[in-house]
Amino acid sequence: MILLETKALTRIYGGLTAVDGVDFSLPQGEVHALIGPNGAGKSTFVGMISGRIPASSGEVWFEGRNVTALPAHARIRRGMAYTFQITAVYARLSLADNLALALRSRDRAAALAALDRVGLADRADQMTGDLAYGHQRLLEIAMGVAQKPRLLILDEPTQGLAESEIEGFNALIRELRGQTTILLIEHNMNVVMALADRITVLDMGRILASGTPADIHGNRAVQDAYLGTG
Numbered sequence: 601m602i603l604l605e606t607k608a609l610t611r612i613y614g615g616l617t618a619v620d621g622v623d624f625s626l627p628q629g630e631v632h633a634l635i636g637p638n639g640a641g642k643s644t645f646v647g648m649i650s651g652r653i654p655a656s657s658g659e660v661w662f663e664g665r666n667v668t669a670l671p672a673h674a675r676i677r678r679g680m681a682y683t684f685q686i687t688a689v690y691a692r693l694s695l696a697d698n699l700a701l702a703l704r705s706r707d708r709a710a711a712l713a714a715l716d717r718v719g720l721a722d723r724a725d726q727m728t729g730d731l732a733y734g735h736q737r738l739l740e741i742a743m744g745v746a747q748k749p750r751l752l753i754l755d756e757p758t759q760g761l762a763e764s765e766i767e768g769f770n771a772l773i774r775e776l777r778g779q780t781t782i783l784l785i786e787h788n789m790n791v792v793m794a795l796a797d798r799i800t801v802l803d804m805g806r807i808l809a810s811g812t813p814a815d816i817h818g819n820r821a822v823q824d825a826y827l828g829t830g
């Protein structure tokens with residue numbers, strides 16, 4: 601089943617076409633990585649999927665429904681989660697209280713279980729603002745995952761994480777594989793190659809290539825535009 605589809609999705613800023621008529625489809629259960637050079641249009645594309653950025657033209661379909669006109673909160677209710685949008689962490693609350701907000705419940709065991717998935721259970725009662733940046737990013741991911749979304753959109757989740765934390769993140773995504781459909785914007789190619797079932801390469805607002813990690817790694821146009829070398 602196709603969970604998410606975009607049809608000729610386009611965003612124009614002034615004279616600049618940031619996303620240019622993108623047709624994209626994401627089957628349920630897939631871990632899909634979106635890669636491309638800086639300014640390729642990745643954040644704008646997922647912003648239009650989540651409803652944070654209005655499309656200039658084109659459509660977004662989610663679970664067989666046209667959601668293009670729906671505001672972000674209505675898309676969240678239908679099961680989309682976007683790490684930057686809904687799970688902004690509250691610095692002056694504890695980790696457990698942030699989880700309680702994400703879960704809309706004071707269930708301490710559920711909060712601890714969610715924190716445990718990202719290795720933060722022992723910090724449950726610390727003030728979130730006192731955490732290192734990488735740990736705040738992991739908290740944000742825990743908050744997204746705790747909501748059991750149908751589609752989890754992660755925008756550069758490993759940015760600012762240490763190697764050991766990236767290992768933990770990879771393990772979490774492997775655990776979620778098959779349960780949650782994941783769209784991942786990621787610059788770290790080791791993470792992309794380790795996790796993605798399929799990869800889409802955006803370049804100048806258009807899809808340059810789409811395929812398995814092996815296809816993309818061997819694709820000459822991608823190597824030229826993005827990977828730099830073979």
Ligand SMILES: Nc1ncnc2c1ncn2[C@@H]1O[C@H](COP(=O)(O)OP(=O)(O)OP(=O)(O)O)[C@@H](O)[C@H]1O
Nearest residue numbers: 613616617618636637638639640641642643644645
């Ligand atoms: N609010 C805005 N107003 C004007 N131009 C914008 C705006 N947001 C993005 N752009 C431009 O649109 C293009 C695509 O930007 P976008 O952030 O979507 O790319 P990206 O692939 O996510 O880049 P990065 O990897 O650096 O995050 C860029 O040229 C950017 O400068």
